[in-house]
Amino acid sequence: MTVLTVPTADAVPAGLSRRTRILRRLRRNPLAVASFIVLALAAVAALLSPWLAPYAVEQTDFARTFAPPGTPGHLLGTDDLGRDVLSRIMLGARASLQVAILAVATSLVIGVPLGLAAGYFRAWDAVISRFTDLLLAFPFLIMAVGLAAIRGASLTNAAVAVGIAQIPGVIRVVRSDTLRLKSLDFVAAAVVDGASDLWVLARHILPNATSVILVQATVAIPAAILGEAVLSFLGLGIQPPDPSLGTMLATAQQFAARAPWAAVLPGVVIMGLALAFNVFGDALRDALDPKGDRR
Numbered sequence: 001m002t003v004l005t006v007p008t009a010d011a012v013p014a015g016l017s018r019r020t021r022i023l024r025r026l027r028r029n030p031l032a033v034a035s036f037i038v039l040a041l042a043a044v045a046a047l048l049s050p051w052l053a054p055y056a057v058e059q060t061d062f063a064r065t066f067a068p069p070g071t072p073g074h075l076l077g078t079d080d081l082g083r084d085v086l087s088r089i090m091l092g093a094r095a096s097l098q099v100a101i102l103a104v105a106t107s108l109v110i111g112v113p114l115g116l117a118a119g120y121f122r123a124w125d126a127v128i129s130r131f132t133d134l135l136l137a138f139p140f141l142i143m144a145v146g147l148a149a150i151r152g153a154s155l156t157n158a159a160v161a162v163g164i165a166q167i168p169g170v171i172r173v174v175r176s177d178t179l180r181l182k183s184l185d186f187v188a189a190a191v192v193d194g195a196s197d198l199w200v201l202a203r204h205i206l207p208n209a210t211s212v213i214l215v216q217a218t219v220a221i222p223a224a225i226l227g228e229a230v231l232s233f234l235g236l237g238i239q240p241p242d243p244s245l246g247t248m249l250a251t252a253q254q255f256a257a258r259a260p261w262a263a264v265l266p267g268v269v270i271m272g273l274a275l276a277f278n279v280f281g282d283a284l285r286d287a288l289d290p291k292g293d294r295r
C-alpha cells in the first residue's frame with residue numbers, strides 16, 4: 001500500500017542547500033522578518049546618524065527647552081537644555097550598538113576557545129568549568145558594574161566590562177555543543193585517521209558549532225544593550241557630552257513629571273532594540289535547528 005505524504009506549509013525541498021533552507025524558514029516567519037526590518041533600520045540609522053541627525057548633539061536652544069514631541073523643527077521634542085531628542089536618540093542608539101558589538105566580540109574571542117578546550121580536553125575541563133562557576137557566582141550586572149567602576153567610565157571600558165561579564169555564558173554554551181559534537185562519528189573517524197586535536201577542533205568541531213555560537217551572539221547583544229544602559233544610567237558608561245540612551249534616562253528622571261517624553265522615548269528605543277534582537281535570535285535558532293529539515 002502506498003502512503004501519500006502531504007507537505008506542510010513549513011516544508012522545504014530536500015535538494016536545496018542548507019543556507020537556502022535557513023533563509024526560507026526565516027522568510028516564512030513573520031516575526032523574524034519584522035524583527036530583521038527593525039534591526040536593519042536601526043543599524044542604518046545608527047551608522048548614518050552623524051549625517052541623518054537634524055541637529056548636533058551638543059546644540060542647545062534655551063528658548064525652547066522641554067518642547068513637546070511634534071514641535072516644528074523638533075519631531076521628538078527637546079530636553080532640559082533645549083537639545084533635540086531625536087538627534088540624541090540616534091547618536092545614543094549608535095553608542096549602544098557599538099558597546100553591544102564590542103562586548104559580544106570580546107566575550108566570543110575569549111569564551112569560544114575556552115569552551116572548545118573545556119568540551120574537548122578532559123584535563124582542562126575541570127579548571128575551566130570551575131573558573132566559569134566562579135564568574136557565574138556574580139550576577140551579570142553586578143559584575144559589569146564592578147568592572148566598569150574599577151576600569152573607569154568610558155565607552156571602551158563599558159564594552160569590556162559587559163563583555164567579560166558575558167564570557168561564562170559563552171563558555172557553557174560552546175562547551176555543551178563541543179561535548180555533543182565530540183561524540184559523533186565523523187569526529188571519531190577524523191581521530192582514527194590520525195588528525196591532531198587542533199585539526200579536529202578547527203576543521204570539524206568549530207565549523208559545526210558556528211550555528212550555536214551565532215545564536216548565542218544574537219541573544220547576548222540585547223543583554224549587552226541593557227548592560228550599557230544600566231552602566232550609563234549609573235554614570236559608569238559613556239560620559240557627557242557624548243549621548244547615550246542610559247545617560248538620557250538618568251538626566252530625564254528628574255524632569256519626568258514635566259517632560260515625560262524625554263525619559264519614555266529613550267526607554268522605548270532600548271526596549272525595542274532588545275526585543276527585536278531576542279525575537280530574531282529565537283527565529284534564527286529555530287531556522288538553524290537540523291530537525292527542521294525533517295519536518
